[in-house]
Every structure is written in C-alpha cells, then in structure tokens.
Amino acid sequence: GENVGLHLPTLSVQEGDNSIINCAYSNSASDYFIWYKxxxxxxxxxxxxxxxxxxxxxxxxxxxxxxxxxxxLSLQIAATQPGDSAVYFCAEKGMDSSYKLIFGSGTRLLVRP
Amino acid sequence: DTAVSQTPKYLVTQMGNDKSIKCEQNLGHDTMYWYKQDSKKFLKIMFSYNNKELIINETVPNRFSPKSPDKAHLNLHINSLELGDSAVYFCASSPRPGRGGSGNTIYFGEGSWLTVV
Structure with a gap:
C-alpha cells in the first residue's frame, strides 16, 4: 500500500495565525520529501x-x-493568508523507487478572514 | 507560457468510448508523468517516461496506453472507458528522473477532469 499517510482532515485557522499541517510516513527508506499545495x-x-x-x-x-x-513531517505556514486556502499534500520519494513520488491524502486548509 | 499544458480540461463521455488526453511541456524536461486523482483527492502515479522511454507502469489496466512521441509530449489514451475511470488526470514533468534534490522538482499541469457516464 501507499506509504504516506494523511486522512483528509480540514484545518481551519484565523487569518494571520500560524498553521501547522502534519503528515506521517511509513517508509523509513524514503530520503526526499515534498509539500505541495x-x-x-x-x-x-x-x-x-x-x-x-x-x-x-x-x-x-x-x-x-x-x-x-x-x-x-510537518508544514508550518506563518501569518496564514486567505490565499493559503487549499489542499496540502506531503509526498515522498523512496530510495528504492527513485522515479516515483508517493502522495499522502491531503489536508484542506481553510483560512477565516 | 504554460509550463505543463494538458487538453482537454473537461471531458464527459459514455462508457465504452475511447478517449485521449494530450500533454505537452515546454520546460525542456526529460521526464514526464501521468497521475490520477480520485474523488477523495488521493493522487497516485500511473506512468512515467524518461526521454520517450517508459520507466514506471504502476499496474494500470492495459486499457490505458501512454504514448510519448518526443520528450516534450506524453499523451494518455484510454480504451473502453468505465465508470471507475472518472477522475482528474494530471500530467507532470521533471528535469530528470532519479531521486529528488535541488532543481528536480515535479511540475504539474492543471488537470483533465474526466467523467464517464
């Protein structure tokens, strides 16, 4: 199965606050990680x-x-802005599959004005 | 000057039809990909090509056939479409294959929304 785990939750934050989005991965052989918006x-x-x-x-x-x-893995966004509202994915590349990017299931970030 | 462009953006078709999605990148990258995103937003790789050569095929049904006429293009042809094929299909590219690192970012297109009815 896939190694990177996020169940798609929603994080709601007030504009100007800091946001923290978390991600757990299971493949200890992974050596490169990316956050996508x-x-x-x-x-x-x-x-x-x-x-x-x-x-x-x-x-x-x-x-x-x-x-x-x-x-x-975590992503911290400082002074969250309305334009930060999106779904955020973490992804990993493993040493055993050097061409393949494995995505987690995403977290939805909602920024309240 | 779109970096990774794919067409069509929206496609509604009946079960059993054959359809194609085209992708082009103007970044000069060697590696291109197709990803599928389901209704729960889960993104999964389908294929990867490096300089026109297939390097990843993630046990996708053989109704899906990628074609790379040159390293700037990777098209996806789907035969005998099924309801379960409904998804968003993303084309992507990166400078080269291999593990990540500075400069080897994967760039995604805007997606093609496929609905099979």
Missing amino acids: QESGKGPQFIIDIRSNMDKRQGQRVTVLLNKTVKH
Missing part, C-alpha cells in the same frame, strides 16, 4: 522540499520539519 481546480504546486539528511528547512513564510525517528 493544490488550489481548487488546479494542479499541485511545489511549496518546499527537504532531504532526509536535514531536519528543518525554511522558505518564504513556510517551514518544513522532518522527524525521522517517528517518521513525521
């Missing part, structure tokens, strides 16, 4: 990635944290 009616859009030799990576308003001990 999918707006309604559009394709997934790359947000940020992280390799397994790192535990934190920061972008513009976003931070990805990787905890390999418990196989957990």
Whole structure:
C-alpha cells in the first residue's frame, strides 16, 4: 500500500495565525520529501522540499520539519493568508523507487478572514 | 507560457468510448508523468517516461496506453472507458528522473477532469 499517510482532515485557522499541517510516513527508506499545495481546480504546486539528511528547512513564510525517528513531517505556514486556502499534500520519494513520488491524502486548509 | 499544458480540461463521455488526453511541456524536461486523482483527492502515479522511454507502469489496466512521441509530449489514451475511470488526470514533468534534490522538482499541469457516464 501507499506509504504516506494523511486522512483528509480540514484545518481551519484565523487569518494571520500560524498553521501547522502534519503528515506521517511509513517508509523509513524514503530520503526526499515534498509539500505541495493544490488550489481548487488546479494542479499541485511545489511549496518546499527537504532531504532526509536535514531536519528543518525554511522558505518564504513556510517551514518544513522532518522527524525521522517517528517518521513525521510537518508544514508550518506563518501569518496564514486567505490565499493559503487549499489542499496540502506531503509526498515522498523512496530510495528504492527513485522515479516515483508517493502522495499522502491531503489536508484542506481553510483560512477565516 | 504554460509550463505543463494538458487538453482537454473537461471531458464527459459514455462508457465504452475511447478517449485521449494530450500533454505537452515546454520546460525542456526529460521526464514526464501521468497521475490520477480520485474523488477523495488521493493522487497516485500511473506512468512515467524518461526521454520517450517508459520507466514506471504502476499496474494500470492495459486499457490505458501512454504514448510519448518526443520528450516534450506524453499523451494518455484510454480504451473502453468505465465508470471507475472518472477522475482528474494530471500530467507532470521533471528535469530528470532519479531521486529528488535541488532543481528536480515535479511540475504539474492543471488537470483533465474526466467523467464517464
């Protein structure tokens, strides 16, 4: 079965607050992880990635944290804006399937004005 | 100047028909993909081609036949459409195959909404 696990929950946050979206993965051999954002009616859009030799990576308003001990990945969005409303997916690439990106089932983020 | 473009965006067709979805990328990438997204938003890879050569076939029914005339195009032909084929199909590309890393991001098209009635 698929290795990356998110049941599609909905996270509702107030505009300006920070958001944290979590993801669990089961394949300890995976060495590369990506967060994607999918707006309604559009394709997934790359947000940020992280390799397994790192535990934190920061972008513009976003931070990805990787905890390999418990196989957990999180995406933190600072000062959440209405334009951040979307479905967020984590994805992994395994060392044994170097061409294949395996997606979790997504989390819907709703930003309240 | 769309990076990964796919047509048609919407397709409604009857069971048993044959249909094609076309995809083109103007990013100069070597690797292209087809992903399927079901009604629960779950995204799953179907095929991957590197420079016109098939490198991933995820046990997709043989009614689905990808064709890559050149490395900028990866079309998806579906024979004898079934109700369960209704989904959103995403084309994607990346600079090269292999594990991720800086610059090897996968870029997705806008999706093709297929409804089989």
